[in-house]
Amino acid sequence: MSSHLLDLATARRSGRPRGITSVCSAHPTIIRAALRRGSVTNQPVLIEATCNQVNHLGGYTGMTPADFVGMVELIALEEGLDRNQLIFGGDHLGPNPWRKEPSEVALAKARDMVMAYVRAGFSKIHLDTSMGCAGEPAALDDDTIAARAADLCRVAEAAAEAAGLPQPLYVLGTEVPVPGGADHVLETVEPTSPDAARKTISIHRETFLAAGLEDAFERVLAFVVQPGVEFGSENVVAYNPAKAADLAAVLNDHEGLVFEAHSTDYQSETALAALVRDGFPILKVGPGVTFAYREALYALDMIASELVSSYGARPLAAAMERLMLDHPVDWQGHYHGGEDSLRLQRHYSYSDRIRYYWNRPEAASAVAKLLNALNGRTIPQPLMHQFFPGLAMAGNTADGIILASVDHVLASYDRAVHQASSQI
Template sequence: MKAILDLIERHRAGEPVGIYSVCCAHPLAIKAALRHAREAGGQALIEATSNQVNQEGGYTGLRPDGFRDLVMGLADEAGLPRDRVLLGGDHLGPNAWRAMDAGEAMKRAAVMVADYVTAGFRKIHLDCSMSCGGDPRGLSDAVIAERTATLCERTEAAWKDAGGEPPVYIIGSEVPVPGGAQEALDELAVTDPDAARATIEAHRQAFVRHGLEAAWERVVGLVVQPGVEFDNHHVVDYVPAKAEKLSASIEGQPHLVFEAHSTDYQSAAALAALVRDHFAILKVGPGVTFALREALWALDRIGQEWQGDDRSASLRDTVLAAMRDDPTYWKPYYEGRGAELDLQLQYSLSDRIRYYWPTGRVARAVRRLCAAFDADPPPLALVSQYMPAAYEAIRAGALALKGEDLVIHHIRETLTPYSRACDQRSTH
């Protein structure tokens, strides 16, 4: 984690530098992030959430060591040295078990955080902000901080047993809901600076009570709400003036920066402004898998036009059928019917499709789609119609006419504003 510590030191010294975190478990999205880091410079920070990856497999079926092996294997394929790959855990806490009583949920969370650290994850976001069974609807800073310190004890013990670099920590009680907002966006408020300071102090006291003073020195980031969010169809853009007081409030906290979640779909200018204003860690997740879906939909349409419906992989139909057969991951978020629901299932910015890519029939359809594209490449005119940026790259000799390469190229278009905003190239 020396890379993160050095970057934060540079940022606190006045350089407008940061790091972006790709919070995604899809192999093609991870490949894109790794290849982008190789070519753009800097580190690839890849994070898994507690819902994606945990000791029970999460919705990906992967435990922390399995996710580590997946990422590192893909890094080897991409030609990115492993020492430039940083692994992080996002929203690590009782979220996956919040329907249980708090005691049981925290026991399971403690096993999970230890497994993450043992597997080599060293950027750890400890998030105990959610209510569990038997809890009041909203938790106080004191309760959140106490639970956070309890989990930190487990991560520190796991690190000491495993050896290697010590972990760095992200804390914060004003944590956006993973995957986009469910509340009305017009009610979105920037974190009050006094609330941010109170959160920091509550956690500092809890760490001291638990004898974690050394770990407190490695708390590098605070999650707050800078005024950015998205829901199914709308994006709230960053307005620097609204976050001016919050931005200034971190200047009195040595070794700390803000971590901004839900930066998906922000403009390049907004991302650069966030980094400048001390939101030096930018998280992106659904925006990456949304780009993945865009690219695969384009390939599917190219295949239908080029090969005909009978020979095409019918990816879109396969995905929608899988989503309708198992509405678990989208039912609480989408309220449309008929054509409106069809649009939400496919094009919602919260991108609930990301839960269905690991499904057997969906994964097979993706493989068929890319294999058919490579075996019988379409005319470039069709690529130009559905993927104009990829067409230009192919014409320039910078991109091969391969299905997977086109998908990765499209995802990298989403990551380019992040790497530019963070100015990672200056670290090499």
């Protein structure tokens, strides 16, 4: 299925652009929804893990790359998805998880992480070495970034060869929206300047060739740039094709390349299709799908409160509030304002920092209590209309409703990546 990625640039040049959704989540329900959709559409499914989320030391999920692949493959088997439809991507692979350590230490760990990703079967590798480590500037110069990326690329190439696996495809470049969304309201976001994009491509090409990585650079399928999309706690900056036109035109001079768009969460279907049409066909989504998951759980929490007298008054929401107050590290520093504002952001922010808590035992127990309360119960249509007006006919069991809510987001992406050519 890697050929599907390599064909994205050809499709754009032929005037029939298409894209692919990059589902960036380690949550089993999100992954199940994506794989179930793939089993129905028979299209490739790109599942990505990030360096903080999954790494050779476990990441914040406790999973190594091999663990992650094993989890996804098991769900694929349960959903009847052909293993050959799966593409695994590693996102922001570099020293970021260890950037507070000296560069030699952080980069050594990054090498081990890249090796683990490749050996586990990840075939799409985004190398991100843009961040400074201890004693370095927060943002590094282009030459240093490219040199460190080439170093990690060499490790990936050797790991694939030693494991007898196909050589990976690469994504380079680092000018991305703030991971998880901005922490303040933004009225507009400027796209990457065309000159900056050209410089990034040129320096990486020169550095890779000087390092003897010509073959690897031929497998670079995309560069990450900022197309002008972003979201914060309460607002979304929509894609503006006119503002990104000069940036998109850079691709006309680089046959075989496309751009990768991060933080496309909450964009309209029209905007997503325009991104694909304009040369940003790899559309990353993460918080947008976990936001839909949380929405469904909270609506079911209210339904259970109405339907099951012994359930209580929104115990899931109350449990999550206690959990986030007891363990604030994953939202503090990202949310701002008074106590009322912070409380709302903890639960309803587009940045969806609550997603970091669902795998904790307290959250898992509260979700299990909700599902057990609704197990075997048919949710009356009037309650469906009250809390799920857009999904009233999508099914009325709790598990089905959760998956349908996530799929509603994925379906929008699916239509956008396959219908972009109709906008030309």
